[in-house]
Amino acid sequence: xxxxxxxxxxxIFHGIRSFFLDTILLFxxxxxxLSSLVIDCIDNVENKNAVYYRIFRLPVLKxxxxxxxxxxxxxxxxxxxxxxATTKFSxxxxxxxxxxxxxxxxxxxxxxxxxxxxLSIHLSNRFFEKYQQQHFIHLNHLTHVFLNITDMDFKxxxxxxxxxxxxxxxxxxxxxxxxxxxxxxRWKQLILFHMHHxxxxxxxxxxxxxxxxxxxxxxxxxxxxxxxxxxxxxxxxEYQIYNDLLDGFIFYSINPYRRKSYSIYDERGMSxxxxxxxxxxxxxxxxxxxxxxxxINCRYxxxxxxxxxxxxxxxxxxxxxxxxxxxxxIPLKQLTKLVIHICPDRFxxxxxxxxxSPNIHTFEIHYVSLKYSDLISIxxxxxxxxxxxxxxxxxxxxxxxxxxxxxxxxVNLCLRLQYLIMKISNNxxxxxxxxxxxxxxxxxxxxxxxxxxxxxxxxxxxILENFIVLQELFDVYLTKTKVNRYYNDVYLWW
Numbered sequence: 001x002x003x004x005x006x007x008x009x010x011x012i013f014h015g016i017r018s019f020f021l022d023t024i025l026l027f028x029x030x031x032x033x034l035s036s037l038v039i040d041c042i043d044n045v046e047n048k049n050a051v052y053y054r055i056f057r058l059p060v061l062k063x064x065x066x067x068x069x070x071x072x073x074x075x076x077x078x079x080x081x082x083x084x085a086t087t088k089f090s091x092x093x094x095x096x097x098x099x100x101x102x103x104x105x106x107x108x109x110x111x112x113x114x115x116x117x118x119l120s121i122h123l124s125n126r127f128f129e130k131y132q133q134q135h136f137i138h139l140n141h142l143t144h145v146f147l148n149i150t151d152m153d154f155k156x157x158x159x160x161x162x163x164x165x166x167x168x169x170x171x172x173x174x175x176x177x178x179x180x181x182x183x184x185x186r187w188k189q190l191i192l193f194h195m196h197h198x199x200x201x202x203x204x205x206x207x208x209x210x211x212x213x214x215x216x217x218x219x220x221x222x223x224x225x226x227x228x229x230x231x232x233x234x235x236x237x238e239y240q241i242y243n244d245l246l247d248g249f250i251f252y253s254i255n256p257y258r259r260k261s262y263s264i265y266d267e268r269g270m271s272x273x274x275x276x277x278x279x280x281x282x283x284x285x286x287x288x289x290x291x292x293x294x295x296i297n298c299r300y301x302x303x304x305x306x307x308x309x310x311x312x313x314x315x316x317x318x319x320x321x322x323x324x325x326x327x328x329x330i331p332l333k334q335l336t337k338l339v340i341h342i343c344p345d346r347f348x349x350x351x352x353x354x355x356x357s358p359n360i361h362t363f364e365i366h367y368v369s370l371k372y373s374d375l376i377s378i379x380x381x382x383x384x385x386x387x388x389x390x391x392x393x394x395x396x397x398x399x400x401x402x403x404x405x406x407x408x409x410x411v412n413l414c415l416r417l418q419y420l421i422m423k424i425s426n427n428x429x430x431x432x433x434x435x436x437x438x439x440x441x442x443x444x445x446x447x448x449x450x451x452x453x454x455x456x457x458x459x460x461x462x463i464l465e466n467f468i469v470l471q472e473l474f475d476v477y478l479t480k481t482k483v484n485r486y487y488n489d490v491y492l493w494w
Contacts, residue, residue, distance in 0.1 A: 010036040017479055018045045018068075025054045036063040042491065043481035044069050049082050049108075056090035056112040065096040082108030084134065093141070094118040102127070103156065107134045110164060114138060120146035123160075131156050133163045143169040143197075154180050162194045170200040172258075177207045179214070182251060184224035201235050204252040204259065215241055218249050240265060242290070261286040264298055264329075287330055296325045305330040308357075311341040323352055337362040348378050351413075355387045363414070364397035375409045388413050394447075395419040399454070404432040411437075411444055421452040430460055434467050438476075449494055455487040456480070464490065 008031050013024060018041045028034060037055065045051060045068040055064060081104050090112045096119075101109070103125040110116070116139055128151075145168045149157065165171070175181055182205060191198055209215045222239045230236065235253065242248040242265035252259075262284045284302045288309040289295060308330060326332055335357045340350060347370060354360060378384050393414040400406060402422045411417060420437075424430045430453075437445055456464070461480065468476055473494070480488040 005031055007033055009033050012038040014038070014040045015042045017041065018043050021045065021051060025051065028055070028058055033060065034058060035060055037061055038065045040065075040067040041069065042489075043479070046070075052082055052109060052112075056085075056092070057088065059091065061090065061092050063094045064092050065098070067098040069099050081105040082112070084108055084137075085111040088112075089114050091115060096120040098122065100124050100150075102129070103131055103152065104129045106160070106164070107132065107137060110139065111137050114140070116142050118142075118144040118146075122148040122150070123152065124150045125152040125156055126150070131159045131163075133159060135163070137164060139164060140167060142167060145170070146172040148174045149178075150176060153178070154183070154186055157181075158186070158190055161190060166194050167197055168195065169197050170202075171195075171198060172200075172202045173204070175203075175205045178205070179207055179209075179218055179221075179249075181205050182218055182221040184221065184227075188229055200258075201233070202253040202258050203237075204250070206248070206250045209249055215249060218251070222251050256283070257281055258283055260284060261288070262300075262302065263288040263290055264300075265290050289329075295329065298325075298329050300329065302330050304334075306335060307337040307339070308335055309339040309341060323349070323356060326353070326356070332357045333359060335360050337364070339364040339366075341366050347374060348381065348383065351378065351381075351383050351387055354391060354393075355383060358390060359392060361392055362395040362397070363393050364399070366399045370400070370406055370409070372405050375405055379409060379412060384413065388415055392416060395421070397421040399423055401425045401429075402433060403429050404436060407433050407436060411448075415444065416447055417445070418447050419450045419452075420448060421454065423454045424456075424460075427460060427463060430463055431467065434464070438471060438473060451492045453490045453492075455483055456490045457487060461488060461490060464492075 011028075011031070011034060016024075016039070021039075021041070024039070028037070037058070039051075048068050048070065051066070051068060055061070055066075081102075084107065092113045093115055095113060095116060097109075099122065101121045101123050103123065104127075106121075106123065110119075111134070114137075119142060142165065145165050173181075181187075181203075191201070209218065219239065219241075222237065225237050237251060238254045239249065239251045242250070248265075260283060262281065264287070281300050281302050282304060285304055286307045286309070287302055287305045288311055290311050332353075333356075336359055338354065338357060338360050340363075350365075354363070391414060394416055396410055396414055396417060396419070398406070398410060398421065400423060402424050403426075407422070411420075422433075424433055436442060437448065437451065439445075453460075453464070464478070467473075468478070476492055476494045478490060478492045480490045482488050
């Protein structure tokens with residue numbers, strides 16, 4: 001069998017169980033041309049170090065993206081890192097680690113990849129470990145670094161830059177809940193003396209302030225970035241203050257705005273300071289609107305947006321004006337995903353928005369209050385009937401407590417549905433929903449082949465297993481991913 005794949009260069013394992021990792025890792029060395037590898041596990045991996053070590057031994061691998069989560073019982077405990085590499089090294093040039101990487105794991109991991117050109121990691125120091133400098137780790141080819149940082153003070157970050165990332169040309173940093181990174185002189189000294197090759201410096205810092213005094217202090221700190229040192233390098237910044245309490249603060253790079261996501265806030269409760277004209281928004285693909293009024297007032301247009309999230313507190317407005325204004329922000333016909341984090345007075349407005357976005361294939365919904373009488377009324381409307389015949393939605397994520405009525409409503413809306421992710425918190429509802437979805441007479445769900453039920457208790461899982469046995473669903477496979485010690489996400493496919 002392995003001989004059939006001797007010329008294989010690219011391999012992606014998406015949504016696999018960690019149970020299969022050993023078999024996969026034993027198989028990979030039989031692929032002599034494998035240069036690109038993606039592994040995304042849907043459940044927890046007990047020993048990530050063993051996975052790293054075996055992947056690093058693949059002889060011609062250039063690109064590697066890993067999404068490996070750890071068990072809940074281990075996530076709160078310190079863990080040993082990989083032993084430092086001394087003789088055998090990896091050929092990887094582009095490495096992406098999407099899940100959290102602890103500070104004490106960093107040196108061991110990077111010691112194996114001296115040929116690295118690009119690195120993207122989520123780095124945390126939740127255990128307040130002291131960074132140990134290793135002077136024999138040389139990343140002379142590393143030019144692009146993307147860091148998502150949590151629970152790490154600037155001193156530790158500074159040591160990492162000096163020791164590992166002092167040759168980078170492009171640095172992207174995302175931080176939350178840490179205002180200590182706003183001290184301009186620290187950055188200036190670090191860049192002047194230890195980052196001589198830096199061309200692009202892109203930063204985003206967001207946090208919630210404890211008081212209005214904290215906000216004023218942050219504004220004062222960011223004003224120091226308005227100086228010749230930053231201007232002559234072409235690096236410009238903007239800050240925003242948002243939320244009803246005016247306690248949210250964001251400081252980020254502009255001109256151009258290079259990131260793929262952008263949030264639109266309420267300008268009535270927002271202070272904006274721009275050290276340059278407004279940023280280029282062409283790179284943005286993911287838009288989050290956090291204030292309804294800004295659908296009308298937004299000064300920006302996002303021509304490449306493919307995902308829209310609505311997350312504002314709903315207010316009664318002229319809905320026809322709102323729906324028309326969406327196209328002034330984004331090309332609705334280009335959207336492929338819509339996420340609803342609001343509670344509209346009339347759900348029919350969401351139906352109308354979907355009707356204006358015919359290429360959406362993923363629909364995710366949270367916090368919506370749906371009464372049975374409203375469901376019947378909407379389902380009988382001409383708009384609903386038209387949308388059900390024309391939409392291309394293949395995946396629905398319903399993060400509500402689903403009843404049979406809610407399930408029927410969304411299944412009837414999306415006749416091309418293939419993937420259904422939902423929450424069911426009542427045992428009786430679970431039985432009813434399962435009976436509906438797996439009914440042999442239910443032609444509406446004939447395209448459906450994957451079901452995920454979020455946060456199931458052990459009791460609910462037993463009910464599910466008994467249902468499968470009693471209904472003789474022998475072609476249905478299931479697996480579960482542990483969320484915490486009490487609940488699991490359960491996947492069924494057929």
